[in-house]
Amino acid sequence: MKKNWMMSLSGLSLAFLVSGTLAISGCGNSETASDGAAGSGSPAVTNVDNSHGGWWCVEHGVPEEECALCDKTLVSKYKDADDWCDEHARPESQCFLCSPARFDKFAARYEAKTGHKPPQPEE
Template identity: 50%
Template sequence: MKWMSRFSSLVVGFVAITALTLTGCGTSQTAMGDSDEHSEVDHDDHGDEHVHGEWWCVEHGVPEEVCARCDSSLIADFKAADDWCEDHNRPDSQCFVCTPELFDKFAARYKAKYGEDPPKPEELAKDGDS
């Protein structure tokens, strides 16, 4: 009977790992940027293209799944969590204008995934940090 319990645990573990691998650790297609809203190309104030649907929001320096500046549906949750910079109309936790060192937290995630530093978002690049 003990071997059946161990075998069942192994099977359950294998199924869970397989399911997480196939679903991207539970990230929804919308969070991954695969919705129609995110697959479009936007133009910023300078006419540059910003392609939604990638893992990283190059324009704003955060993963697309948490970029409230690209996905306005996220704003209410950030405001409800009292994570909002009224001065710059973005989450406090992503306000590189008020706290430029916040970018380092997001940059570390990018570097862990790609092995290189991410491109600087526009508001940091303007300061000559590019």
């Protein structure tokens, strides 16, 4: 009986170890985003880092240091400058929901720095 209990405990430990390793490492699939122009057929696919560790906020389509959606300490700066969209709770200059053309200014900065078109914002 003692041997069966130890084998069960050993199997359970192994299951936790395997599931923990998978949770930490992920499934190995990388996130992708299109960098092709609209209407260009099948867009090219590039790897995208959604970790917010770089200079570009992939989620919101602006440089990290300017992203008030990620860095709430910036909200008052934009509100004080009368640059705020109350409807979408983000800087008006970054509200691509009200005016998708506003993204063009940020996209041009991304292209100038990287030589590539930026991924489309997720939000």
